[in-house]
Amino acid sequence: MSTTTLPTQTVNIPGRFGAYGGxxxxxxxxxxxxxxxxxxxxxxxxxxxxxxxxxxxxxxxxRPTPLYFATRLTEELGGARIYLKREDLLHTGAHKxxxxxxxxxxxxxxxxxxIIAETGAGQHxxxxxxxxxxxxxxxxVYMGEEDMRRQELxxxxxxxxGAEVRGVNSGSRxxxxxxxxxxxxxxxxxxxxxxxxxxxxxxxPYPTMVRDFHRVIxxxxxxxxxxxxxxxxxxxxxxxGGGSNAIGAFYEFLGDENVRLIGVEAGGRGTTLGAHAVRxxxxxxxxxxxxxxxxxxQDEAGQIALTHSVSAGLDYASVGPEHxxxxxxxxxxxxxxxxxxxxxxxxxxxxTEGIIPALESAHAIAECxxxxxxxxxxxxxxxNLSGRGDKxxxxxxxxxxxxxA
Amino acid sequence: MPIRFASxxxxxxxxxxxxxxxxxxxxxxxxxxxxxADVIELGVPFSDPLADGPxxxxxxxxxxxxxxxxxxxxxxxxxxxxxxxxxxxxxxxxYNPVLRFGIEKFCETAEKAGVDGVLVTDMIVEEADDYLVHxxxxxxxxxxxxxxxSPDERLKKIxxxxxxxxxxxxxxxxxxxQKNLTADAGQLVRRLRSYTNLPIxxxxxxxxxxHVAAVGEFADAAxxxxxxxxxxxxxxxxxxxxxxxxxxxGLRESPSLAGAAxxxx
Numbered sequence: 001m002s003t004t005t006l007p008t009q010t011v012n013i014p015g016r017f018g019a020y021g022g023x024x025x026x027x028x029x030x031x032x033x034x035x036x037x038x039x040x041x042x043x044x045x046x047x048x049x050x051x052x053x054x055x056x057x058x059x060x061x062x063r064p065t066p067l068y069f070a071t072r073l074t075e076e077l078g079g080a081r082i083y084l085k086r087e088d089l090l091h092t093g094a095h096k097x098x099x100x101x102x103x104x105x106x107x108x109x110x111x112x113x114x115i116i117a118e119t120g121a122g123q124h125x126x127x128x129x130x131x132x133x134x135x136x137x138x139x140x141v142y143m144g145e146e147d148m149r150r151q152e153l154x155x156x157x158x159x160x161x162g163a164e165v166r167g168v169n170s171g172s173r174x175x176x177x178x179x180x181x182x183x184x185x186x187x188x189x190x191x192x193x194x195x196x197x198x199x200x201x202x203x204x205p206y207p208t209m210v211r212d213f214h215r216v217i218x219x220x221x222x223x224x225x226x227x228x229x230x231x232x233x234x235x236x237x238x239x240x241g242g243g244s245n246a247i248g249a250f251y252e253f254l255g256d257e258n259v260r261l262i263g264v265e266a267g268g269r270g271t272t273l274g275a276h277a278v279r280x281x282x283x284x285x286x287x288x289x290x291x292x293x294x295x296x297x298q299d300e301a302g303q304i305a306l307t308h309s310v311s312a313g314l315d316y317a318s319v320g321p322e323h324x325x326x327x328x329x330x331x332x333x334x335x336x337x338x339x340x341x342x343x344x345x346x347x348x349x350x351x352t353e354g355i356i357p358a359l360e361s362a363h364a365i366a367e368c369x370x371x372x373x374x375x376x377x378x379x380x381x382x383x384n385l386s387g388r389g390d391k392x393x394x395x396x397x398x399x400x401x402x403x404x405a
Numbered sequence: 406m407p408i409r410f411a412s413x414x415x416x417x418x419x420x421x422x423x424x425x426x427x428x429x430x431x432x433x434x435x436x437x438x439x440x441x442a443d444v445i446e447l448g449v450p451f452s453d454p455l456a457d458g459p460x461x462x463x464x465x466x467x468x469x470x471x472x473x474x475x476x477x478x479x480x481x482x483x484x485x486x487x488x489x490x491x492x493x494x495x496x497x498x499x500y501n502p503v504l505r506f507g508i509e510k511f512c513e514t515a516e517k518a519g520v521d522g523v524l525v526t527d528m529i530v531e532e533a534d535d536y537l538v539h540x541x542x543x544x545x546x547x548x549x550x551x552x553x554x555s556p557d558e559r560l561k562k563i564x565x566x567x568x569x570x571x572x573x574x575x576x577x578x579x580x581x582x583q584k585n586l587t588a589d590a591g592q593l594v595r596r597l598r599s600y601t602n603l604p605i606x607x608x609x610x611x612x613x614x615x616h617v618a619a620v621g622e623f624a625d626a627a628x629x630x631x632x633x634x635x636x637x638x639x640x641x642x643x644x645x646x647x648x649x650x651x652x653x654x655g656l657r658e659s660p661s662l663a664g665a666a667x668x669x670x
Contacts, residue, residue: 022532023529023531023532024500024527024528024529024532025527025529026455026456026526026527026550026552027529027549027550027551027552027555027559027563027574028550028552028553028554028555028574028577028578029554030529030552030554030555030559031552031554031555031556031559032554170462170466171452171453176453179455180453180454180455183455184455184456184458184579187455187456187577187578187579188577188578188579189577190554190577191554191577286504287501287504287505288499288500288501288504288527289453289501290453290455291527296501298501298505300505301474301475301502301505301506302451302475302501302502302503302504302505302506303451303452303469303502304452304453304501
């Protein structure tokens with residue numbers, strides 16, 4: 001369905017993943033992106049930066065997170081052995097804190113005292129507010145008003161942590177619109193402000209930098225599964241909104257061709273444009289949104305489509321450019337789970353394992369429920385449980401009541 | 406038709422095409438040219454205009470809701486070219502609608518329509534190799550933005566690849582009217598001058614005769630956008646062309662006269 005031709009300039013441009021990525025931003029931001037790229041490169045080469053990062057990830061955030069063997073779920077499904085990577089046990093309740101600590105340290109090195117961020121489900125906003133409190137920085141978080149309504153608890157948590165939450169009432173009043181407002185703030189206050197972007201999105205160096213801060217997930221996962229099972233998993237499953245937890249869970253396995261990498265997008269409530277957030281497999285097509293070239297949900301005239309998911313964190317019209325490259329090369333597979341699938345998966349995990357997943361992570365669990373019974377008992381599935389479901393209790397109580405659960 | 410500024414300072418008028426509808430935009434553009442605008446920037450409405458302030462964002466939303474597409478904007482440009490052969494015509498867009506249309510097809514259609522230049526607000530020089538090949542093949546002037554935050558080596562690159570004019574952003578920030586122009590604008594234009602002989606137009610926040618006169622002290626042209634779009638927002642379709650013409654004539658009057666005229670209205 002795509003009529004878009006890819007740019008021919010796919011080599012030798014920093015920040016490209018195959019044809020995807022790059023920098024498509026107002027000129028005002030270029031100096032800041034170049035400053036960030038340089039600061040990141042210097043930090044990467046500085047052992048002191050890694051020491052501090054590792055120490056905060058360990059003592060403050062709670063790394064390494066466990067790799068838990070889900071005994072009852074495995075028995076019930078009667079197929080593959082299922083492990084859960086427990087990113088939900090991290091401080092603030094999701095993987096997001098990995099990236100926020102990393103970027104917070106970088107912002108401090110750059111001498112920026114004001115931090116802005118966008119948030120969908122609120123997990124990135126809470127993690128940003130947390131890190132700003134930890135480092136004594138001013139924090140402004142942009143959030144769509146629809147998401148503020150859906151994620152009231154996280155709005156309160158951010159405010160309690162000292163952040164200012166600014167509601168955005170344009171467009172679909174969700175994540176995409178929050179990113180637009182954050183970028184407008186950044187364009188205006190670029191000299192004093194660091195934009196702490198929350199996923200593997202946006203202009204270079206964000207997709208690379210945010211991925212690097214989440215690589216720790218698959219690095220740990222790899223060591224832990226080798227220790228427990230003596231071999232690599234047959235598949236790793238993760239949900240994909242912007243794609244930060246998924247790229248973190250996939251990255252260290254990219255070279256292991258026998259490990260299937262499965263990303264799960266939000267199938268929402270149907271296949272018509274506006275009812276889902278499925279960017280791959282016919283849903284979207286290559287385009288430029290918010291600084292990067294990737295798959296985008298758009299209409300024939302190139303206007304960005306509205307999206308829907310029961311989970312605010314997956315409700316986004318584009319996807320990280322590295323996922324676009326992994327999709328095109330076939331190295332990773334992308335599937336989708338509907339709102340109903342995710343709600344069912346939430347109940348199933350809660351009742352078999354005593355773990356309430358975030359609605360985002362429940363999409364990955366839904367795919368696990370589908371795949372595990374088709375595999376042999378000797379095969380191994382690892383699901384990245386990117387966050388916990390406390391924030392979603394309000395939605396769950398409303399939605400599940402309707403289903404008579 | 407090359408872009409040129411007949412009187413100093415030149416005037417570039419930005420209009421969001423399709424706000425409130427395409428035929429009204431056509432009438433407004435014609436009256437803006439007749440009132441003294443040297444160049445019309447036809448804005449392609451986009452769903453996510455992240456470099457724009459609330460005034461242009463709302464105009465974009467209205468135009469998108471009204472169904473205005475890039476192909477319609479190019480048709481409008483062709484009509485304006487026939488009606489006013491000597492006016493400068495620039496297409497102003499975000500990259501995605503152009504990419505979706507197809508860059509080669511876009512350039513071919515724009516050339517046929519008689520468009521002079523193209524400004525893509527989220528296209529930076531480093532990403533522009535392929536884009537520039539298509540624009541040059543079809544004799545369209547690539548117009549790039551220069552920002553107060555751009556270091557000298559970037560200004561040099563921007564000046565080298567631009568044609569028609571260089572668009573100097575008066576301040577860090579999004580589009581929208583402001584009370585006073587900052588000192589950033591003058592400094593930026595002085596820095597740009599050492600790299601180019603092209604005309605330099607200053608935009609973002611230029612909204613009064615005082616601003617236009619001030620820009621005329623150090624630059625070749627002023628770009629007025631949000632102030633025009635705000636007038637269109639408040640006017641009926643019938644009133645808008647004459648309101649815009651009156652406003653544009655006022656921008657060229659001496660500041661004191663313009664102030665008196667504003668009071669008289």
